Amino acid sequence: MRSVNREDGPVKVTGAARYAADHHPEGLAYGYLITSTVARGTILGMDTAPAERAPGVIAVYTPFNPLRLHPYTQADTAELLPPLQDDRVCYYGQVIGLVVAETFEQARDAAALVTTRYDAERPRASFTAGLPNATPPSGGTPETDVLAPGVTSIDEALAASDVSITETYTTPAETHVAMEPHATVASWTGDRLTVHTASQGVRLPVERLTESLGIDAAQIHVINPYVGGGFGNKWGTWAHTPLTAAAARALGRPVKTVLTREQVFTVIGHRPITSQTVSLGAAADGTLVAVKNDGISSKSAANDFYESVADLSLALYGSANLHVSRKVVTMDVPATTIMRAPAESNGSFALESAMDELADALGMDPLDLRLKNDTPSHPVSGLPWSSKHLEECYRVGAERFGWSRRSPRPGTVTDGDWLVGLGMATATFGASRGEASIEVRLRDDGRAVVSGAAADLGTGQSTVFAILAAEVLGIPVDRVTPVLGDSATPPAAKAGGSGSTSANGPAVRLAAEAAKEAVVKLAAEHEKSPFRGEAVTYADGEVRGGGDAMPFGELLALLGVPEVEVTATSPRHPRREHAFRSFGAHFCEVRVNRWTGEPRVARWLCVVDAGTIVNVKTARSQIAGGVVMGIGQALLEDLRIEPDTGRFGNATMADYLVPVNTDIPPIDVEFLNYPDTVLSDLGARGIGELSIVGAAGAVANAVHNATGRRVRDLPITLDKLL
Amino acid sequence: MRAFDFAVPHDIDDALGLARDESAFLAGGTTLVDLMKLEVVSPEQVIDINRLPLHGIRPEPDGLRVGALERMEDVARHPAVAGPYPVIAQALLASASPQLRNMASIGGNLLQRTRCGYFRDVATPCNKRSPGTGCPAQHGDNRGHAILGTSASCAATHPSDLAVALVALEASVRLRGADGERTMPLADFYLPPGDTPHVENRLRPGELITEVIVPPLPWAGRSRYVKVRDRQSYEFALASAAVAVDLHDGEVRDARVAVGGVGTVPWRLPAVEDALRAGRSHEEAAALAAAGARPLAGNAFKVTLVQRAILRALTELAGPR
Numbered sequence A: 001m002r003s004v005n006r007e008d009g010p011v012k013v014t015g016a017a018r019y020a021a022d023h024h025p026e027g028l029a030y031g032y033l034i035t036s037t038v039a040r041g042t043i044l045g046m047d048t049a050p051a052e053r054a055p056g057v058i059a060v061y062t063p064f065n066p067l068r069l070h071p072y073t074q075a076d077t078a079e080l081l082p083p084l085q086d087d088r089v090c091y092y093g094q095v096i097g098l099v100v101a102e103t104f105e106q107a108r109d110a111a112a113l114v115t116t117r118y119d120a121e122r123p124r125a126s127f128t129a130g131l132p133n134a135t136p137p138s139g140g141t142p143e144t145d146v147l148a149p150g151v152t153s154i155d156e157a158l159a160a161s162d163v164s165i166t167e168t169y170t171t172p173a174e175t176h177v178a179m180e181p182h183a184t185v186a187s188w189t190g191d192r193l194t195v196h197t198a199s200q201g202v203r204l205p206v207e208r209l210t211e212s213l214g215i216d217a218a219q220i221h222v223i224n225p226y227v228g229g230g231f232g233n234k235w236g237t238w239a240h241t242p243l244t245a246a247a248a249r250a251l252g253r254p255v256k257t258v259l260t261r262e263q264v265f266t267v268i269g270h271r272p273i274t275s276q277t278v279s280l281g282a283a284a285d286g287t288l289v290a291v292k293n294d295g296i297s298s299k300s301a302a303n304d305f306y307e308s309v310a311d312l313s314l315a316l317y318g319s320a321n322l323h324v325s326r327k328v329v330t331m332d333v334p335a336t337t338i339m340r341a342p343a344e345s346n347g348s349f350a351l352e353s354a355m356d357e358l359a360d361a362l363g364m365d366p367l368d369l370r371l372k373n374d375t376p377s378h379p380v381s382g383l384p385w386s387s388k389h390l391e392e393c394y395r396v397g398a399e400r401f402g403w404s405r406r407s408p409r410p411g412t413v414t415d416g417d418w419l420v421g422l423g424m425a426t427a428t429f430g431a432s433r434g435e436a437s438i439e440v441r442l443r444d445d446g447r448a449v450v451s452g453a454a455a456d457l458g459t460g461q462s463t464v465f466a467i468l469a470a471e472v473l474g475i476p477v478d479r480v481t482p483v484l485g486d487s488a489t490p491p492a493a494k495a496g497g498s499g500s501t502s503a504n505g506p507a508v509r510l511a512a513e514a515a516k517e518a519v520v521k522l523a524a525e526h527e528k529s530p531f532r533g534e535a536v537t538y539a540d541g542e543v544r545g546g547g548d549a550m551p552f553g554e555l556l557a558l559l560g561v562p563e564v565e566v567t568a569t570s571p572r573h574p575r576r577e578h579a580f581r582s583f584g585a586h587f588c589e590v591r592v593n594r595w596t597g598e599p600r601v602a603r604w605l606c607v608v609d610a611g612t613i614v615n616v617k618t619a620r621s622q623i624a625g626g627v628v629m630g631i632g633q634a635l636l637e638d639l640r641i642e643p644d645t646g647r648f649g650n651a652t653m654a655d656y657l658v659p660v661n662t663d664i665p666p667i668d669v670e671f672l673n674y675p676d677t678v679l680s681d682l683g684a685r686g687i688g689e690l691s692i693v694g695a696a697g698a699v700a701n702a703v704h705n706a707t708g709r710r711v712r713d714l715p716i717t718l719d720k721l722l
Numbered sequence B: 001m002r003a004f005d006f007a008v009p010h011d012i013d014d015a016l017g018l019a020r021d022e023s024a025f026l027a028g029g030t031t032l033v034d035l036m037k038l039e040v041v042s043p044e045q046v047i048d049i050n051r052l053p054l055h056g057i058r059p060e061p062d063g064l065r066v067g068a069l070e071r072m073e074d075v076a077r078h079p080a081v082a083g084p085y086p087v088i089a090q091a092l093l094a095s096a097s098p099q100l101r102n103m104a105s106i107g108g109n110l111l112q113r114t115r116c117g118y119f120r121d122v123a124t125p126c127n128k129r130s131p132g133t134g135c136p137a138q139h140g141d142n143r144g145h146a147i148l149g150t151s152a153s154c155a156a157t158h159p160s161d162l163a164v165a166l167v168a169l170e171a172s173v174r175l176r177g178a179d180g181e182r183t184m185p186l187a188d189f190y191l192p193p194g195d196t197p198h199v200e201n202r203l204r205p206g207e208l209i210t211e212v213i214v215p216p217l218p219w220a221g222r223s224r225y226v227k228v229r230d231r232q233s234y235e236f237a238l239a240s241a242a243v244a245v246d247l248h249d250g251e252v253r254d255a256r257v258a259v260g261g262v263g264t265v266p267w268r269l270p271a272v273e274d275a276l277r278a279g280r281s282h283e284e285a286a287a288l289a290a291a292g293a294r295p296l297a298g299n300a301f302k303v304t305l306v307q308r309a310i311l312r313a314l315t316e317l318a319g320p321r
């Protein structure tokens, strides 16, 4: 497997990389958002006079003096309504105003002078209180059943199984806390708009701005080559983006709005709260015969996104009978949105915990139970998996981690004051290959430029572009310049659904192949070409023919052709004959202090079956990053909503805990690296989300093995282990 | 942050002369600047005291003297601290992060403000920040709040780790104001919230902390600071215990115990000390730790946790008993 340094490493380490907020066009004014301090109600009035008189203030926009924005027409994972167009408040921390001033400080200070009067209503802010009134999702399928012939209900199948368990598992709201806060810089030249904005795919803000500003996509240029983490929160285009662009239009000068850390918590969406009641029924030998999961997700009144949290139970382990239901609790909270492995990461916490509990009930090793129920085809569709080596993940992992040293009796292994436990879980995430277009330009300086409107959120995607193009073109990786995050380039796959490399990788290869053909054709046909009329071939970056060879750059220089440009499109995979998923196995050791209950993760191994690994160096970081986030999900993260006010109780980075370095043990990552040739020639599936799935379950299982305590409500904090 | 005047005096009298009611002294700034950015405090004048001669870490016959401007990291690493008073060094090193400890001063540490989320969010009411507006923590987000010394007006913890160790060691602070100098035990310096949670200590307006004095305690070499928190570093205590024991032949003859993360002020536990002195078991002694506790909905676990923190410290210092 290749291990290549990040192409963008040096600019990031030296600070030369310019993120959205680093742009300062001539004449820039600064926007500062005003946000609501009630969760539900009507704004009666806003006194903006003191702010308007404050030094440097250029404009104060509110629902009473709005910037006109057209309704959003396309579904998005962000909000349904553009900001400031009415006086309703749907959540605490909603954008209700924008102050624009000559400096950031002036805008911020003026914003603090605005006073708002509300007619506040009692918010629906308790998930627990809303559970009895949970409703089927509008537009979604409320239930899915797969029953064996002759079985009339899932409960019948459960009752008929030798051993069964039923438990309820819950997960709290979470937020992404990506390092880079959201920012938008908008400037107009005539009727053309240039936008620097943090995004997981530059075509997403183009769509939002097209509809909300009422202009053509062709008038909008979005540029965002560097993204300081996304995890889903830069997929949606949030309120500040159209607002900033509209302010820049109204004021005739560029405007920049950067969210404060605290604003990121509410202006941007969060991962929904979920509850899953899982029943598993098995034959005495461990064969699953019934899997039932009733999943409920919170959903913001401000948008329609919820997690179909139970659905993973339909896709992982084989069972003759399966049942899943979906419900939502609508709450007056900020937007619910996608966050790394939406639905699957929460879904797997419940499923993987339940599998451990079933193993306990069966008196079976939890690894053996999973081996027993590994399935060669999708449990619902029956389609064969395109490429699945999960069993090898389990076996390799067990060997490497020393799984055989796990004591089957919980609470029996100690090391000084620490109770020691081992846990494991399956990692998995859906895979696909979307359509992607890529442009390759071979230049007369011998370099290749590979462009597409993809995004590198820190994932290593731009390096993947360089590696794959270099390989096809037969040139060193550092002679390839990847260009991502520019809406003027062809529509490559955005960073979402772990689908960047699986879609863009084949497209880069196609485009590079096409570029080779184009330069060969040029060599054979151009009137000044020394290869004219020869049988021309291309190898190792050179054009060859008639016994001669010349690097493509030299040839182009000789011909006076500055560059050869081609665009190729790799189509979407229809997925009709196979099912596609990535798989893996997590193993971890957790220690719990016997006095004070702190759970600490001591060791981690993740064995990965995700198809071809293009760059093991950045792939390893992706997997490790998912594990880190999974440890946060398991032990720390909990965005607390105050039931009375709908305010987030800990919406600061001091109070919303994510792991720090000392919380993270050495993470061992092993890639099996079997190409998935059904999905594409490249054979790469996806690794962005895979490893957070199962991580929390593995921790919960290890905590149980260490202490004998089963914690079914995340996060597993020390107060639950005292 | 609001506009303010800035002054950089070079001697103590100048600093005291400059101070007005609406002034704030600036040491490391890790609390002050933070709270100014949040607009929790908006002083009209900021007086930078970093040029004042409030330095030095000196063991003297009447105890260890630490200048108010000494940085947390330097104090923690100083041999006159780490050897004779491990509990101080451990409390400091369990605080914040290395970057912050290199900036933050001892005086500033003792005067840092609570981490209560309502106190720090000016969009919410808070009796401590805006007297009379109410205390949303009583029925709101209170997992991190105090169980000891609380009132209906306020249940915020005092967040300093250092102060807990110092209270256990019966340290004093030297104060200097325009009217002269005074010294008082740190335990008396802090005030429980009562009906006036905005008054946190006995420091008068314009008064400086000049020095901390830790009296000699020959057996403090056997001392320990146990800090319990959700993550392993970079977090304030859910509960902490500063414990020193005088151990003879495995028997605890004397002990000092103070706890943090659970009290509105650094909380000394004389009853636990008495029980240990009287030869009671660690469990029996620790069980007295939360006497009088008034837990809120989210922090009842601290009643158990604080006892466990003490037990853990005792076990580490004196072995199981």
Ligand SMILES: Cc1cc2nc3c(=O)[nH]c(=O)nc-3n(C[C@H](O)[C@H](O)[C@H](O)COP(=O)(O)OP(=O)(O)OC[C@H]3O[C@@H](n4cnc5c(N)ncnc54)[C@H](O)[C@@H]3O)c2cc1C
Residues within 6 Å of the ligand: A654, B024, B025, B026, B027, B028, B029, B030, B031, B032, B033, B034, B049, B068, B069, B072, B094, B095, B096, B097, B100, B103, B104, B105, B106, B107, B108, B109, B110, B111, B112, B159, B160, B161, B162, B207, B208, B209, B210, B234, B235, B236, B237
């Ligand atoms: C992210 C973060 C994490 C932290 N974690 C911890 C932790 O785990 N444990 C912990 O104990 N602390 C922690 N702290 C708090 C930190 O220890 C304090 O902020 C620091 O000690 C304050 O010292 P300073 O010199 O920066 O004070 P400043 O911010 O300069 O001053 C603080 C206050 O004291 C006043 N003041 C300062 N010096 C004097 C003096 N000599 N005389 C009179 N008044 C004075 C100032 O006017 C101001 O009101 C953390 C802080 C941060 C930002």
Ligand code: SF4
Residues within 6 Å of the ligand: B114, B116, B117, B118, B119, B125, B126, B127, B128, B129, B134, B135, B136, B137, B138, B153, B154, B155, B156, B197
């Ligand atoms: S606990 Fe104290 S600091 Fe917190 S809101 Fe109540 S009064 Fe304010």
